[in-house]
Amino acid sequence: MENVLNSTVEEQQEYIINMGPQHPSTHGVLRLVLSLKGETVLSVEPHIGYIHRGIEKMCESITYPQIIHLTDRMDYLSAHINNEAVCLAVEKALDVEVPERVKYIRTIMAELTRIQSHQLWWASFGMDLGALTCFFYGLRDREKILDIFEETTGGRMIVSYNCPGGLMYDIHPNFQTRVKEFISYFRKILPEYNQLLTDNVIFHERSKGMGVLTREDAIAFGITGPSARASGFSCDVRKHEPYSAYDKVKINEIMYSAGDTFHRYTARIDEMWESMNIIEQLIDNIPEGPFFVKMKPVVKLPEGEYYQRVETARGELGVYIISDGNKNPYRIKFRSPNFSNLWVMNHISKGNKIADLVAISGSLDLVIPDIDR
Amino acid sequence: MSFNIYDLTSFTEWIHNSLSQAMSPGWVTVTEMVIVGVAFLTFYAIVGLFLVYAERKVCAFMQNRLGPNRVGPFGLFQTIADLTKLLFVELVSIRKADKVLFNLAPFIVIIASFMAIAAIPFAKGLHAIDLNIGVLYVLAVSSLGVIGILLAGWSSNNKYSLIGAMRSGAQVVSYELSVGLSLLTIVVLAGTMQLSEIVEAQRHGWFIFTGHIPAFIAFVIFIISSTAETNRGPFDLAEAESELTAGFHTEYSGIKFAFFFLAEYINMFIVASIASTLFLGGWMPLHIGSWEGFNNVMDFIPPFFWYLGKTGFIIFIMMWFKWTFPRLRIDQLLKLEWKYLLPINLVNILLMALIVLLEWHF
Numbered sequence: 001m002e003n004v005l006n007s008t009v010e011e012q013q014e015y016i017i018n019m020g021p022q023h024p025s026t027h028g029v030l031r032l033v034l035s036l037k038g039e040t041v042l043s044v045e046p047h048i049g050y051i052h053r054g055i056e057k058m059c060e061s062i063t064y065p066q067i068i069h070l071t072d073r074m075d076y077l078s079a080h081i082n083n084e085a086v087c088l089a090v091e092k093a094l095d096v097e098v099p100e101r102v103k104y105i106r107t108i109m110a111e112l113t114r115i116q117s118h119q120l121w122w123a124s125f126g127m128d129l130g131a132l133t134c135f136f137y138g139l140r141d142r143e144k145i146l147d148i149f150e151e152t153t154g155g156r157m158i159v160s161y162n163c164p165g166g167l168m169y170d171i172h173p174n175f176q177t178r179v180k181e182f183i184s185y186f187r188k189i190l191p192e193y194n195q196l197l198t199d200n201v202i203f204h205e206r207s208k209g210m211g212v213l214t215r216e217d218a219i220a221f222g223i224t225g226p227s228a229r230a231s232g233f234s235c236d237v238r239k240h241e242p243y244s245a246y247d248k249v250k251i252n253e254i255m256y257s258a259g260d261t262f263h264r265y266t267a268r269i270d271e272m273w274e275s276m277n278i279i280e281q282l283i284d285n286i287p288e289g290p291f292f293v294k295m296k297p298v299v300k301l302p303e304g305e306y307y308q309r310v311e312t313a314r315g316e317l318g319v320y321i322i323s324d325g326n327k328n329p330y331r332i333k334f335r336s337p338n339f340s341n342l343w344v345m346n347h348i349s350k351g352n353k354i355a356d357l358v359a360i361s362g363s364l365d366l367v368i369p370d371i372d373r
Numbered sequence: 374m375s376f377n378i379y380d381l382t383s384f385t386e387w388i389h390n391s392l393s394q395a396m397s398p399g400w401v402t403v404t405e406m407v408i409v410g411v412a413f414l415t416f417y418a419i420v421g422l423f424l425v426y427a428e429r430k431v432c433a434f435m436q437n438r439l440g441p442n443r444v445g446p447f448g449l450f451q452t453i454a455d456l457t458k459l460l461f462v463e464l465v466s467i468r469k470a471d472k473v474l475f476n477l478a479p480f481i482v483i484i485a486s487f488m489a490i491a492a493i494p495f496a497k498g499l500h501a502i503d504l505n506i507g508v509l510y511v512l513a514v515s516s517l518g519v520i521g522i523l524l525a526g527w528s529s530n531n532k533y534s535l536i537g538a539m540r541s542g543a544q545v546v547s548y549e550l551s552v553g554l555s556l557l558t559i560v561v562l563a564g565t566m567q568l569s570e571i572v573e574a575q576r577h578g579w580f581i582f583t584g585h586i587p588a589f590i591a592f593v594i595f596i597i598s599s600t601a602e603t604n605r606g607p608f609d610l611a612e613a614e615s616e617l618t619a620g621f622h623t624e625y626s627g628i629k630f631a632f633f634f635l636a637e638y639i640n641m642f643i644v645a646s647i648a649s650t651l652f653l654g655g656w657m658p659l660h661i662g663s664w665e666g667f668n669n670v671m672d673f674i675p676p677f678f679w680y681l682g683k684t685g686f687i688i689f690i691m692m693w694f695k696w697t698f699p700r701l702r703i704d705q706l707l708k709l710e711w712k713y714l715l716p717i718n719l720v721n722i723l724l725m726a727l728i729v730l731l732e733w734h735f
Contacts, residue, residue, distance in 0.1 A: 133696050197699065205701070205705055
């Protein structure tokens with residue numbers, strides 16, 4: 001696409017608007033160059049790189065246990081799952097079998113992470129549509145999960161709880177009771193979310209049939225996560241390629257076929273229910289035992305290429321490590337879900353109104369630091 | 374001199390008579406205008422500040438928060454502190470903005486709301502100008518405000534502002550029709566456009582009760598369309614902050630921004646006043662048929678408080694749906710007006726005319 005910003009206003013027939021990098025609904029420093037005709041969006045050109053920190057390059061000069069802490073900063077809402085991905089890749093490379101206890105705790109924490117990420121998404125999605133009260137409801141309940149995180153890991157958002165070979169610390173003695181308390185609380189609260197936003201007529205009008213993404217397009221654009229499953233593309237890594245303790249639980253993959261904003265929304269709401277089901281299957285059965293495997297003080301991966309994929313709250317995160325046998329990777333590449341999800345925006349928001357563009361970008365649930373890394 | 378709080382006519386007459394004794398009729402008019410002007414300015418500022426506070430408290434309670442609670446008792450002085458801060462904020466001048474229109478716009482918005490407030494009957498005898506075409510005057514004056522919004526959007530040299538202003542233009546022009554027609558329904562019922570007479574006609578029952586279903590439909594339509602006309606959520610497309618940052622007032626700072634902000638709340642107050650005057654009997658107490666005791670107790674509450682109570686109730690409803698509903702899209706907004714509200718309104722006004730002709734109303 002030719003860069004519309006280089007042409008003068010006389011040359012171009014459209015009305016060009018720079019949405020971002022500082023804009024309330026781009027959820028970070030994403031810049032969208034919109035060309036408009038009246039209110040209708042003719043094209044969307046995303047410009048990224050405003051929060052590029054060179055995480056992949058930085059990883060080449062630090063050791064594997066240190067990399068964990070950088071991955072927190074990619075998709076900061078799925079911090080625990082990012083940690084887990086790197087740990088799984090390293091463990092796979094070293095052929096280390098972690099204890100059952102670690103697998104269970106990792107899975108429970110990952111599902112809690114997913115719930116809190118979707119809560120924040122729900123909060124901000126409501127705000128994108130102008131329903132400001134959602135934001136406070138979402139954050140109120142997210143706080144309860146963050147408190148659980150804080151008690152066990154010491155961190156609230158950037159948890160850094162995993163390390164190659166297990167966990168940093170054992171769970172707090174209160175962990176199980178607090179998680180159970182939270183789930184019984186949240187099962188009562190989630191219908192309230194529906195009452196506030198999902199059942200609203202205006203919300204239905206705003207989201208149904210908007211930004212339709214077909215299954216073929218979802219596959220072609222590499223969309224993953226709830227956004228793809230709302231289009232009918234079965235891509236749940238937890239189900240298709242189970243890691244940690246996902247092979248021990250019954251997972252119901254949330255699938256819709258319409259692929260519009262409304263179904264991307266409902267897919268995420270349903271995922272919160274599903275995550276609670278998964279946690280309930282595991283929380284009472286956490287086996288006793290050590291919470292880590294004794295590893296060498298310096299983790300050196302044997303020469304070779306290793307890949308591990310996990311399901312974050314936004315889609316499939318892939319960690320690709322090339323090792324030359326040293327204590328730091330020769331090259332590390334993260335296949336981040338948001339990067340792929342972003343580029344579909346032009347395709348599905350063409351011809352819609354500006355307000356719909358905001359709703360569509362909200363329904364894709366973008367986290368900008370994960371796009372730039 | 375004795376004056377009673379149930380009928381302020383004697384009070385205003387007393388002022389007029391004492392002034393007439395002291396000066397010539399010309400000066401009396403000038404003095405009275407100054408008194409009314411100062412009174413309205415004060416009232417305007419107090420209402421504006423209080424409504425900002427009320428909105429913050431209401432939205433705080435809707436959202437599980439406490440709201441302002443540090444400055445003064447219950448945070449009452451928070452808005453005063455905020456306004457003082459706004460007075461001292463730098464007025465940023467925009468490059469390539471149309472300076473004259475840019476500076477004029479906030480004044481047009483605030484003057485329009487100021488003019489409309491003059492025609493509202495606050496209590497018996499407390500009424501600045503009792504025009505015989507009061508309803509028409511309020512409609513005409515309150516829609517002047519949109520010129521200010523359009524100018525603000527146009528002159529800011531900002532694309533978001535322009536989109537916001539255009540949305541606002543389309544919105545106000547469309548919803549003006551519904552507001553007008555729903556008020557006309559009541560004018561048909563009351564047989565007059567004079568606001569004081571409309572209130573007087575509701576002595577034995579508010580129009581929302583005596584006007585059968587058409588009056589109720591008109592009330593609902595009025596609430597919806599007047600919310601749209603004042604650019605408040607869920608119809609706040611003109612400033613839609615998730616889409617247009619702040620819409621037409623993106624480029625304004627300091628006291629000019631405060632003007633837009635205050636005018637929004639005063640406009641809300643005006644439409645709530647109109648709704649309470651035309652549908653809920655203005656300052657008339659609630660009377661139920663032949664319940665003498667009940668009616669006497671109701672009469673005991675001074676009219677001004679009746680008026681404030683009803684207006685406050687409608688303002689609360691408007692705040693309520695602002696904080697619970699998502700925002701509409703511009704085409705849905707216009708569709709709602711032209712496809713639903715306007716036809717319903719036209720049928721409704723016919724129904725009301727039939728009811729009045731056949732004398733079915735109470």
